[in-house]
Amino acid sequence: MSSTTATRNAIASRFEGLLGSACVVSEPASLERYAIEGSVPGAVLLPEDAEQIASALRIAGEERWPVVPFGGGTHQHIGRVAEDADVVLSTERMNTIAAYDPGDLTIALAAGATVAQARAACAQHRQLLPIEAGAGSTIGGAMAVAATGPLQCAFGGIREFCIGVTFVTGDGLPGRGGGRVVKNVAGYDLMKLMIGSHGSLGVITSANFKLFPMPPVTATFLCEFDSAAALFRFRDSLVKSPMSPLCAEVISPAAAEYLKESEPRDPDSWSPNGALAPQTPWLLALRFAASDRVLARLRHDLASFTSQEIRAHDENRFWGAVSQLEKHVLARHPNAMFFQVSLPISESAAMIEAAEASATNFNFVAGVVGRATVGSFTVVFLPLAIDPPAVTQFAGAASDFRSRLSRAASAVVVRCPREAKHHFDIWGSTPTDIELMRKIKRALDPYSILNRGRFFVE
Amino acid sequence: MFSRSIPGKLRKIVGRDAVLDRPADLMLYEYDGSLARGAPQYVVFPQSTEQVSELVKFAAREGLSIVPRGAGTGLSGGSIARNGGIVLAFARMNRILEIDVPNLRATVQPGVVNLELSNALAPHGFYFAPDPSSQKACTIGGNVAENSGGPHTLAYGVTVNHVTGLEVVLPDGRIAQLGGNAGSAAGYDLTGFFVGSEGTLGIATAITVKITRLPESVATLLAIYDNVQNAAESVVALTSAGITPAAIEMLDGWTLRAVEASVHAGYPLDSAAVLLIEVEGLREMVEEHAEAIQALCRKSGAREVRVARDETERQLLWKGRKTAFGAIGRISHSYYVQDGVIPRTRIPETLAKIEEIGRKYSLTIGNIFHAGDGNLHPLILFDSRDADQTQRTLDAGREILEFCISVGGSITGEHGVGMEKQDLMCSLFTDSEREIMLRLRQCFNPNSLLNPEKMLPSPRLCREAVSPGHASLG
């Protein structure tokens, strides 16, 4: 379905009649902002509540118009190449903090509220919503992609602290799971189903979370190792120790280059012919929330591993840089390929070896950051400058890397050049039963209009 | 060798000694830990995933429903055979399949007893964190079905936070894998969705869980209050002060007097409420938090705060809490435990309401609860031989839960909906919300042969349940 001007007008006017013209964007110039990997949608809807979303979806369903749920637009690069979207359903006008009860440590947020906005509100009461997603990301978007960051080490992913969700199914039925209380087993756990479903089952309209006290003081110990193997040996003793870090982030030498304020060196420097690799250490950044007395104990226990302890301003700058890593890499290498890897933690070192080997074979250099104690990593394949990989080499590298991992691991390509996506499946494999996933997709999106063609099970 | 009768065919699948079909035996499977009753036609004890699959296929062919059962300690009738059929009892699938310390995982069969997994992990310095009060008897399969909690879920989360992978048998006999050993897998989180589904989606036959390190140090405190309001304020003060205790348990005055009469845990008889608070972690941190907690409790009106000085004192304080239900059993032959949840800021008014409900129905109601998560367990005392009193008890229970809903809470925090609270699902969820849940159930369990008539009420039941108080239902 190509978005000719005629169909665009037809779509727009259909929704204007329903929602009012103020809620429909149809001028081509304004539509650009909502392009999905370069393809501009037919119309953008700006609903103000779940009811409007439900009625819009019912029409889209009748007409079989593909719909892309849209939050901050920060993660729309994830997924297979979509059919051109006729309708983008943006939650940007549903951006309120619906309820915040600091005494109960719970918050209710509309889907279009940004993560930053929600975290700032909580910070005023010295509370923490441990969702980590890029600048501009919305709550609905972070839920849909199951965004994670270094805090996953202490708080787990969003699934561990999301206590309620509302959404609208592909055929316009309002749904809900959980509620506003922190412990609740009434009905099916629809939070789990919506988190990480990449907008394929419904449009998330609001979510409730339990909050955590903001740690008053933190400190970060930077531990350096000669090799990934040495780092993970230390990690093995860490998980058996009584220490409970907030973050335990692995940063590979190549990735560390993008944390610096100076211009990063070319990936070519790390290629087997380059000379830099051996001198640069593997880094494990351990962040703790602790009083002075507890810190003294930790300092003592970690003394032989720590090269540097950073606090306050330096510490914030360090973790800020870690959160900006993807942005920094992309600024320099728009063609970089990013994997989200999840595996049993004992396979971490082998996975890194596999990444390095596959990258080398296909003219990339691998960089790794991730949660050492969780087994959740971002692996980036940085294209060499002197001999950049061809489109098919992205597919080759991804397949080669996956073939070196155990069956228990999954490696989803969350970002790569659009053209490369035609040559392989960005989702890879999963242990979870595909047939059940297909049934669920059909049950909640019977006309298959939500993010058509982009998700796993189609 | 085996007859063509149904029991004969069942025996062919699981073996001669693994099928019960005599009424005198079936009678023993008509109960669980709740007040519900219902006898199955057959009880079968599978010993492998393949047998479960064969049994399910057989049941589907015969049109018999299947109800999975762990230890039968559930408090909402989840394992009761509501309309006959086969009870699948997992007592013989009770092996720990793997303890994988390097990956912080263990894989178990569903019949493994919760505490036995922790006991097996202890020599490695680990344990399984969910600790329902029935942990010395209940099975992990049952914990998965009910998404069980326990006192320490405040810090560590409930069962779903600790399950990463499942092997399940679907009602058509197909064996499906959901998730695995890794923390997350690509695709829908069907593992998370399955946990807490009360046996209505499939039968878990292997369960992979996270294992948790045993804490280096533990401190247990008892804070004593002259009024419930101050105790409730302490809960809010603690949770918002940057301290996440491992557990905060509350006993009201009536209950602690009942407990003290049988256990002598040292609870003061003239107080209105006590909080039992536990902190765990690094030694230095535990010491600091214990001091901070004492100060906070005093500030919010605690008359006295005691700190257990050694393991014996710690055990004594917990003994009072852990034997509380039993202590009440000594006072009354039957009691009905409720399981409401409320926002933690609404504790005082909810306790007042419960007292009012007790007066209205002329019933004694004690309160024991996981205060840290706002999960109340009102205990209503009654005599099960007295039909009128039994009815009043059920009505009072319902009214308490309706109040929980009205303050933004829920009808169950850890016991499940089962068959006791189905009609309340009509008040808690709208028609469309329930329809979505029904559609999802159908993806797994299209003919409702698996644990029928549980959790999700039929639309008809909801139409009948509509009363003036529930006018908002569409």
Next chain:
Amino acid sequence: MSSDTPTAGAAGHDRHVLEMGESHFAGPDRPSWDLYATCVHCGLCLNHCPTYRALGMEMDSPRGRIYQVLQVDAGRLPIGDSFVTHIDRCLDCRACETACPSGVQYGHIVERARAQIEQHYKRPWPARLVRSIFFRHVLGNPVRVATTARLLRLYQRSGAQRLARASGLLRLLGMSEVEALQPTIDDHFFFDQIGKVFPAEGELRARVALHAGCIASVAFSALNHATIRVLTKNGVEVWVPPGQNCCGALQAHAGFREEARRLARENIAAMLDDRFDAIVTNAAGCGSTLKDYGDLLHEDARHERAEAFAGKVKDVTEFLQHLGLRQPTRTLNLKAAYQDPCHLAHGQRVRSEPRDLLRRIGLKLEEMPNADQCCGSAGSYNVTQNELSMKILDAKMKDIATTSAELIVTANVGCMLQLRAGMKRIGRLTPVKHVVEVLDECY
């Protein structure tokens, strides 16, 4: 079997109100509503019950047995084969009482259920005959116990035993397991010590009456002598009062409560005396019954004497630990594991005392998993329910094997015999001793 068909349908589901029909219980020793209704069927007892652990079925769990009692009382279940099978299978180890949060007196329920079975159920005639001879005519009659013991001794010493074992006759009769459990009969029975007084060594710290026991008197005289030595060396004057008889435990457990009451009255008459600071026993099974005379005789006119007697009974480990041991003359530097006798740990709540005594003489105690789980001995259970008993014993031996103990200690002769048989089954030579025997080596 038609007699097992419940008379009321099991189909009434979603039922909250209990409908009580015509009870099948009648006569003395009825399990009362007040006794069994404290059970709220929470199921916390299940995993503590050895038969549930071995068989995995509700009918053989404490909760299930109580439910069956309730159903018989409500008229839904007859006192038929099914009920009798499951009540018979109970070890009466009372581990469920330790686990029960509601304080259900399970032992009292099951003993009454057995008394009802004796009154209302007709066992096959061979079983009836054997039970009647054993419980009514042998036990509780020192002369007949001695005669039986002499016959057994003859079998053991004459070569008949060797012959029976070698010929495979025992295996043929299905008796080889049972036969392995019989005690070796003593050369000199302890009965001739009854009536004697053994003076304390050194300063007199206490005066006690020793309950010698019946089987112990023919098969464990040495243990009784060791008990006397340990007590006297710790400053205790020991009387073995005449007129005492078997404690009645086996009879009460088997449902012969009238027999048990007769023996209780004899023992009270013989041993309740202000001169004694305590009535001491070295058999946990006897101690638990002696301490329960108050319940056994609760309808007796002089029932306060039974309460007074019960209040004075002390297990020898309990008595010694509370008295305080004198400095031992030697210590034992060994790794040991202690197996809790059920009737000491669950029946009398005595757990720490024997362990403390063992540590006092230098033993390094290692805890085995499930130390307070029954070994399957349970009075005459290992004979009457041999197959199940062996299953339970095998689980126990697995737990013992996880320790590095060089010595297994317990505090009841039945447990000792069973554990020794278990060692034989797994081909190990680790010795199994009574706490008192070990103490005796150190004085």
